[in-house]
Amino acid sequence: MPEGAGPLWSLGGLVAAMAVLAWSAACLDGAILARAAGRRVTPAIMLAPVREAARLCFVQRSATTLPDSLAWRLGVVMVLFVPIVASTVIPLAPSLVVTDLLVGAIFWYGIHTLLWVGVHLVGWSANSHYPLVGAHRYLAQAFAYTMVLSIIVLVVATPAGTFRVLGIVERQSGLWFAVWAPAAFTLYLVTVPALAFWTPFATPVASDLAGGVAVELSGVDRLVFFAGRSMSLVTGAAFAVPLFLGGHHGPFLPGAAWIAVKTLAVLALLVCAGRAWPRVPVDRFEEVAWIVLIPLVLVQLFVVGGIALLVR
Amino acid sequence: MELTDVLFWAFAANGVFWAWRIFRTDNMVRAAYFLLISFIAVALVLLQLQADFLGVITILMMTGEMVIMALYMVIFMANPGGLRPMTEIHQIWVARIGGWAAFLILGGVAVTVDWPVRGGRLPSNDVAQIGQGMMGPKMLVFITAGIALFTTMVASVAMVLRRGRYDRFGDDLSGPTPQDPPVSGEAQP
Numbered sequence: 270m271p272e273g274a275g276p277l278w279s280l281g282g283l284v285a286a287m288a289v290l291a292w293s294a295a296c297l298d299g300a301i302l303a304r305a306a307g308r309r310v311t312p313a314i315m316l317a318p319v320r321e322a323a324r325l326c327f328v329q330r331s332a333t334t335l336p337d338s339l340a341w342r343l344g345v346v347m348v349l350f351v352p353i354v355a356s357t358v359i360p361l362a363p364s365l366v367v368t369d370l371l372v373g374a375i376f377w378y379g380i381h382t383l384l385w386v387g388v389h390l391v392g393w394s395a396n397s398h399y400p401l402v403g404a405h406r407y408l409a410q411a412f413a414y415t416m417v418l419s420i421i422v423l424v425v426a427t428p429a430g431t432f433r434v435l436g437i438v439e440r441q442s443g444l445w446f447a448v449w450a451p452a453a454f455t456l457y458l459v460t461v462p463a464l465a466f467w468t469p470f471a472t473p474v475a476s477d478l479a480g481g482v483a484v485e486l487s488g489v490d491r492l493v494f495f496a497g498r499s500m501s502l503v504t505g506a507a508f509a510v511p512l513f514l515g516g517h518h519g520p521f522l523p524g525a526a527w528i529a530v531k532t533l534a535v536l537a538l539l540v541c542a543g544r545a546w547p548r549v550p551v552d553r554f555e556e557v558a559w560i561v562l563i564p565l566v567l568v569q570l571f572v573v574g575g576i577a578l579l580v581r
Numbered sequence: 582m583e584l585t586d587v588l589f590w591a592f593a594a595n596g597v598f599w600a601w602r603i604f605r606t607d608n609m610v611r612a613a614y615f616l617l618i619s620f621i622a623v624a625l626v627l628l629q630l631q632a633d634f635l636g637v638i639t640i641l642m643m644t645g646e647m648v649i650m651a652l653y654m655v656i657f658m659a660n661p662g663g664l665r666p667m668t669e670i671h672q673i674w675v676a677r678i679g680g681w682a683a684f685l686i687l688g689g690v691a692v693t694v695d696w697p698v699r700g701g702r703l704p705s706n707d708v709a710q711i712g713q714g715m716m717g718p719k720m721l722v723f724i725t726a727g728i729a730l731f732t733t734m735v736a737s738v739a740m741v742l743r744r745g746r747y748d749r750f751g752d753d754l755s756g757p758t759p760q761d762p763p764v765s766g767e768a769q770p
Binding site: 340383393411 | 610614617633640644647648652655708
């Protein structure tokens with residue numbers, strides 16, 4: 270099944286790196302919120318996510334009337350594990366990938382689709398109104414971003430001639446795909462927060478629904494759910510590096526360092542943009558996605574495909 | 582038995598077991614997700630056959646389909662939230678006879694056919710091979726099927742659409758902003 274697999278420790282390294290990135294995203298988000306509230310940003314803000322996580326571990330879980338408990342737990346666990354499984358195809362160093370699949374780019378996108386099931390199960394199984402409405406919001410958002418994202422994967426795979434992530438990176442030893450396909454790169458940065466229901470696409474868990482999908486989540490369930498949401502944002506940011514930013518290619522520094530620098534830069538950009546942009550209503554995003562974004566990314570596909578044919 | 586055999590039987594057993602559970606549950610959403618588990622088991626068998634592309638695409642497409650199915654079931658059900666039990670089966674005898682007949686015929690084919698032994702080597706790139714198959718000698722079939730499916734989708738959406746663009750932007754589509762009913766839904770036509 271895999272064309273090659275990295276050593277077992279690479280999986281541990283991947284999960285540890287994702288956890289650190291999720292923590293740094295939470296720190297940056299907290300710092301932005303603190304500044305917006307007029308408070309001073311101190312290094313203590315870096316402890317806040319850890320403290321909140323520890324608190325959630327010891328809080329007693331609340332219950333709803335007649336939930337589908339098994340599906341509820343399963344949904345929460347899926348929200349955490351789906352992004353981790355999807356990111357196993359992302360290169361960690363010049364030739365170090367946990368699973369090196371010929372169809373790696375499709376694997377990332379396809380496995381991430383299981384997040385829909387996770388979020389829908391969390392919203393549906395609680396037997397409560399607001400979580401269900403939040404889950405439906407997320408699915409509506411999903412049907413808006415998913416076609417854009419799938420065509421973006423094709424935009425990158427067409428000039429590379431392969432879905433293999435290392436092959437896509439190799440093709441960018443000269444010019445990055447972010448330069449080849451600027452529209453696709455920009456739209457990728459829009460679809461990732463939509464996929465991760467991160468701000469400004471956080472309406473599935475927004476305050477106008479009293480917390481949406483997550484209303485009834487408490488204790489360790491809440492921790493796992495929101496950790497999973499951060500992991501989705503992290504894997505989206507990390508996957509931008511091999512897709513658009515030349516992977517490990519770069520001068521002076523070793524390849525792994527370039528991957529880390531680029532991932533952090535994309536993650537910081539997404540978190541900052543998330544707080545700079547007003548909340549995007551799902552119905553408006555749906556209309557914009559189908560009427561503007563999908564035709565735009567299709568034009569991008571034809572342009573990139575044409576150039577790839579000419580260059581070959 | 583090697584590890585591959587153990588995995589194959591595990592995937593196959595899961596595929597059958599969850600397909601059976603679909604008809605024993607009293608809940609539509611659970612039925613949809615049991616069907617998804619069954620499909621994922623089939624996708625894992627495809628991955629075992631080293632048909633990576635087909636396996637991953639099966640997971641991707643079936644997840645999307647089953648989520649949409651579960652979503653619309655909750656929306657259309659007379660049962661708020663969809664967590665209360667209700668009967669999920671009808672036409673029991675037709676289904677029993679049809680199901681057993683299909684199982685025996687297909688199973689009989691699988692057991693009795695003299696399957697060919699794999700010749701040559703695995704293709705280095707099965708994605709390219711599938712693409713050439715679809716857009717090469719079989720192009721007419723796939724393009725026709727694609728257009729038929731697309732026409733069906735457009736036609737069914739056009740038939741169920743309550744408010745099209747002429748309702749939203751005026752008869753000559755010249756309205757600057759769409760005239761939509763309030764989002765909360767109290768003024769639905």
